[in-house]
Amino acid sequence: MSRVSKFAARDPGPAARMAGFMAHLRSHGLRLGVGETATALSALTHVTAADPVAARHALRAVCTGSAEDVQSFDDLFDAFWLNGGRVLQKVIPTAQTGDDAVHSSRNAKTENQAAGAGALSTPDGGEGESEADGEGKLVASLVAATLKKDLRDLVDPEDIAEAQKIARNLGAALRDRRSRRRKAARRGDQIHFRKLIRQSLATGGEPLRLPRKKRPERPLKIVAICDVSGSMTVYAQVFLAFIAGLMRGDDTADAYLFHTRLVRISDALRDRDAMRALGRLSLLADGFGGGSRIGGSLTDFARGYARRFVDGRTVVMILSDGYDTDTPDLISDALSALKRRGCKIIWLNPLKGWDGYEPVARGMAAALPHLDLFRAANTLADLAALEPELVRL
Amino acid sequence: MTHIELQVALAATGYIAGDDLAVAMHLAISLGRPLLLEGAAGVGKTDLARAISSVRDTALIRLQCYEGLDASQAIYEWNYQRQLLSIRAAAEDGVTGRAVEERIFSDEFLLERPLLKAIRQKVPPVLLIDEIDRADEEFEAYLLEVLSEFQITIPEMGTITATSRPIVILTANGTRDLSDALRRRCLYAHVEYPDRATELAILKARCPEVEAALGRQIIGFVQSLRKEGLEKTPGIAEMLDFAAALMGLGIADLTDDPVLLQASLSTLLKTQRDRDNITTEITQRLAGVAA
Numbered sequence: 001m002s003r004v005s006k007f008a009a010r011d012p013g014p015a016a017r018m019a020g021f022m023a024h025l026r027s028h029g030l031r032l033g034v035g036e037t038a039t040a041l042s043a044l045t046h047v048t049a050a051d052p053v054a055a056r057h058a059l060r061a062v063c064t065g066s067a068e069d070v071q072s073f074d075d076l077f078d079a080f081w082l083n084g085g086r087v088l089q090k091v092i093p094t095a096q097t098g099d100d101a102v103h104s105s106r107n108a109k110t111e112n113q114a115a116g117a118g119a120l121s122t123p124d125g126g127e128g129e130s131e132a133d134g135e136g137k138l139v140a141s142l143v144a145a146t147l148k149k150d151l152r153d154l155v156d157p158e159d160i161a162e163a164q165k166i167a168r169n170l171g172a173a174l175r176d177r178r179s180r181r182r183k184a185a186r187r188g189d190q191i192h193f194r195k196l197i198r199q200s201l202a203t204g205g206e207p208l209r210l211p212r213k214k215r216p217e218r219p220l221k222i223v224a225i226c227d228v229s230g231s232m233t234v235y236a237q238v239f240l241a242f243i244a245g246l247m248r249g250d251d252t253a254d255a256y257l258f259h260t261r262l263v264r265i266s267d268a269l270r271d272r273d274a275m276r277a278l279g280r281l282s283l284l285a286d287g288f289g290g291g292s293r294i295g296g297s298l299t300d301f302a303r304g305y306a307r308r309f310v311d312g313r314t315v316v317m318i319l320s321d322g323y324d325t326d327t328p329d330l331i332s333d334a335l336s337a338l339k340r341r342g343c344k345i346i347w348l349n350p351l352k353g354w355d356g357y358e359p360v361a362r363g364m365a366a367a368l369p370h371l372d373l374f375r376a377a378n379t380l381a382d383l384a385a386l387e388p389e390l391v392r393l
Numbered sequence: 394m395t396h397i398e399l400q401v402a403l404a405a406t407g408y409i410a411g412d413d414l415a416v417a418m419h420l421a422i423s424l425g426r427p428l429l430l431e432g433a434a435g436v437g438k439t440d441l442a443r444a445i446s447s448v449r450d451t452a453l454i455r456l457q458c459y460e461g462l463d464a465s466q467a468i469y470e471w472n473y474q475r476q477l478l479s480i481r482a483a484a485e486d487g488v489t490g491r492a493v494e495e496r497i498f499s500d501e502f503l504l505e506r507p508l509l510k511a512i513r514q515k516v517p518p519v520l521l522i523d524e525i526d527r528a529d530e531e532f533e534a535y536l537l538e539v540l541s542e543f544q545i546t547i548p549e550m551g552t553i554t555a556t557s558r559p560i561v562i563l564t565a566n567g568t569r570d571l572s573d574a575l576r577r578r579c580l581y582a583h584v585e586y587p588d589r590a591t592e593l594a595i596l597k598a599r600c601p602e603v604e605a606a607l608g609r610q611i612i613g614f615v616q617s618l619r620k621e622g623l624e625k626t627p628g629i630a631e632m633l634d635f636a637a638a639l640m641g642l643g644i645a646d647l648t649d650d651p652v653l654l655q656a657s658l659s660t661l662l663k664t665q666r667d668r669d670n671i672t673t674e675i676t677q678r679l680a681g682v683a684a
Contacts, residue, residue, distance in 0.1 A: 031573060039424065046423040047396060047416060054396070057416035065576030067431060070583045186463050208473040266570075303622060308567035 013154060015041060020061075024080045025373070029268065029280050030069055036062060068264065093334060102114060159238075159380070163245030164386045171250040173391045188214030220313050222246060223254045223343075225262075227320030229292030235350040239319045242383055244269050244277060254309050258297035264305060293362055294320055295330025304338040312342030315390070319348045322364030322379035327365070331363050335370035344372045346390075348383075395419070397446070407598040408444035409591050417582035418445065427540050427561035429525075429576065435628010437595075438564040442521035444614035445560060452518040454559070456507035458528035467532065468545055470504045471497075482582070498549035509545055512555035520559040526569050533575055540578055587629065589616055593628060600636050610680070611636050611646045617679045618661060621671065627661040634660040647680040654680060 022037045041063045047054040057078055066069045184192050193196040224241045224246060241257045247269035257263045271277035298318075310316060316338060324331065335345060347367060351357050352375065359365055359374070368374065373390075377383050394401075394421035396412075403410050403418075403549050410418065417610060418441065430438040443458035446453035456467055476497040483493045505513065511520040525533065539545060545556035565571060587595060593612045596603060603611070615632045627635070638657040639647075647654060655673050 031578070039426070042424060043420050048419055052415060053412065055443070056415045058420055060415035061420050061580040061582055062415060064581045064583075065429075065573070065579075066581070067583050069581075072467070186461050203474060203477060206477060208477065246626075266408075309569075 007181075015160055016323070017075060018044075021059075021080050025063055025073075025076055027070065030072075030076075031065070032063060038144070055081075057160075068267065068269075071343055081161070125327045139184060143277075146254030159241035160244050163181075163241040163378055164249045165245070165381075165382055167242060167246035168249035169387055170383070170390055171246070171253065173387045180214040183216045185212055185214045188212030189205075190214065197338035210238075219252065220315050221309075222250065222315050222317055223256070224317045224319065225256045225258065225298070227259070227292055227294065227318075228257050229259045229323075231292065231323050232319075235321075238378065238380055238383070242380065254305075256301060256305070258293070258301075260291050260293050260297075262297040262300045263304075291325055292320075292323060292376065293326050294322065294324040295328070295334060299330055299339070302334045306338055306341060310338065310341045310343050313341040314341075315346060316343050317346045317348065317391070321349055321351050322347075322359065322361045324361070324363035326363075328362040328366035331358075332366040332370065335367055339370055345370060346373040347371050347374055348377035348379045348386075350376065394424075397611065398584060402448045403441075403444050403683060404594075404598065406447045407595075408440060409589070410441070410589070411591060414441070414582050414584060417424045417580055421580050422560055423651045424580070425558055427563055427579045429563045429565065429571075429579035429581050431565045431567065431581070431583055433626060433628065434566055435584065435626075435630050436584045436586055437629050438584055439521065439523055440562060440629075442519050445562070446519040449519065449560070450514050453515060453521060454507050454511045454514075454518050455521045458525050458532070459525045460527055460529065462528045462532055463534070465507050466506055466545075468506050468539075469509045469547060470506060471549075472502045472504050476502050477533075477624060485613065490604075502564065503547075510538055511559040512539075512543055512545065512557075514557055514559070518559050519558040519637075520561045522561065522563045524566060525563045525567040525573055525575075526567060530572065533572055536575055560576045586619060586626075588617075589613070592629070593630065596632065596636060599633055600640070603636050603640060604645070607639070607647070608636075611639065612648060614679050615661065618671070621675070621679075623662070623664075623667045623670070625663045625667060631661050631663075636653075648677075651677055 018037055018041050022032050026032050040059055046057060049055050049058075056074075059077065060070065060073050063215050066075050124275060125216045150158050165180045182188070182190065182192075190213050192211040192213040196207055199211065200207045200320075201210060210321070224243050226236075226243055228236050228240075232239075246253045247255055247266060251270075254266050255264075255269055257265050268280040268298075270278060338345060346365075349359070349364065352359075359368055374380075375386060375389070377386070398421045399422075400410055400412070400415040403415070417428060420426070430441065432438055433514075441452060442455070479497050479502070480493060483489070483496070508522070509517055524538070525536070543558055544552050545550045563575075586592075589612055590623075592615070593608060593666045596608050596612060602603060611632065615627060615635065619626050635657060638660045642653050642657060644650060644653055644657070651673055655676055658668070658671065658676065662671060
């Protein structure tokens, strides 16, 4: 049995299929415009388009733009072109569900939409018509949706606006530490006279170049890593709003979620539409509210993303209650590896706000020696109160 | 030229490209789009540009990006000293005004930097913009214009349009995130560490004198070393250095001499901590696995 998707006889042709594929990628978070559709079509004319492997490579080169895109691309490609009549499991649970989740290029056009929706669920073996119609598919996708937490239920726009304000203040508190000393710079606000005189000696006193100097900026960058495991679900609202606000208020910030694995959410959260950002996040955070592997996730972070994004001018903010299923050694090793990169580490633990809390959870105890700051944070107000502490850091 | 022909031609120059990379490169050439390569250090991103220029038999023009890179290093610069001398000389000859201006703002006094040089070649060259993520965001934004229009405006001379469209390869290591705008204008390929067979082919192409059995051991050793969670994972260049070192030391089998093998690890391990972590026992285990 071929795994290649079947398209209806009245399918308008490759262009519409490609448009359908692009819509499919777009609905799963890849940022593609009309231009890419045209490029993708012309790319296929330069390879053997009928060869699935070559077509996959070609479309991957056109449609992806980052390592994360590449990871999801193969699954999305399979789901659309090689779905063998199956319906994709992941569906964005919104009103647009029906259209975007259907992987048929017929939907690229607006006509004929209702008529053939059932064909998708027709089995490849082809013993008669499938009973299922468009509605059946929709039910399946709704079931899938209820199994997952939609983060939008947890966070509302006012929270985000409030958190954004706090995040911006925190960001500013960290950022605004400019040096008093001025340094030679290509683009500066003052002329570097000493250098000017020195250089013009070579040209008989004519100042040919105006060397400049400026105050070097020494910004600190925030990297937020948020625990969204089961035990943290009640606090997730505050933290996610905060992270969303942070990402939107500060374009150098970086954010990650972890439960049983680590997910980078920076790109998803930078979406201009705050609610859509959370929608994309819901997809990424598959496994939200599950078990927690703090040690493993932090190790992944220290070994992977940290190499690219963490340096001496970074503050790593970990939002977690410290209840871990991994061994405490892992946390300790991961944090010391992070520390070696020269960053500051802040741990915000919602439990610390409780009376009589002691950091006795093994994970938390292992982490303590590596922390620059260990604070409670249960509400947005707690986070706002962090500002003076961060300035001192 | 199909992507398979391209792959074969690249292999002839000693560059073994995977299918996905070959297709991406082939599309970049046939669609005339820049190709953005990302991946860990030492997987052969920069080397692809060299290989392509040798396949196409054209010049390789390289722009190494760094923080603070600006127009005068990347695009063009006037030769101010010569201009000044020329003005002085003109004054003595009694030439003034417009004539002097025309003379000093001409090709004669223009210093071409990589971008301008690349678009003024008769034969389309390969333009390598290396480590674009090290350059400032302003420069990245400027590149967008050059890469889509292939023209450069010099205020004193006017707009210079490309005589030929260069094959543009950009590389990035992820020092910072690149803008969506830049990513959208480029084709993209993520370059991974090569698999065993590919890496063996690379070794054969570059060091044909290494015997087959030792070659397999070397690749097995390096590939398992990469899984050891090092701070700095050895890339292809390190692997080739390692092979060369073994040849130099006259080692025919990795399991032969533990001391020499440990000593030759300086070609693969580049930090103090990695050196400490990979003890003789681990080295022997890896060499044993590889054998």
